[in-house]
Amino acid sequence: MDNKELQKLTEDISETYFKKPFRHQALFNDRLKTTGGRYLLTSHNIELNRKYLIEHGREELIGIIKHELCHYHLHLEGKGYKHRDRDFRMLLQQVNAPRFCTPLKKKAENKKTYMYICTTCGQQYIKKRAMNPDRYRCGKCRGKIKRIFS
Known part of the structure; x- marks a missing residue:
């Protein structure tokens, strides 16, 4: 889905659920990380997170659009x-829009770990x-600690 299709979808949802036209722009903002979308008060545009469409599908995106349109229409009124x-x-309930969107799955981060071993007793x-390691000693036997690479 591109921005033109998103604009058309937003206009259709506005007419269907709110019986009011959407006269501004709806577009994807790929810089959004944690939010599904946002309504911009100054320009009256709506920005949406494309990741929600990819990860959760069209229905979730429609819910986010309805939520942002609630902000839009109430602000203009x-x-x-x-x-x-x-x-x-109340408007959220009337149009059956979600109050919060489903959270995105967090990407698995590779956590770097450092391994150390006691040269005396072998405690890891x-x-x-x-x-x-020169500043610390083994808690078990007070021996020297050495860094090992895994």
């Missing part, structure tokens, strides 16, 4: 458009942060 406002929560230590 001068009513309470913030999440805590009664007008906003696995650390998340690097340390200077």
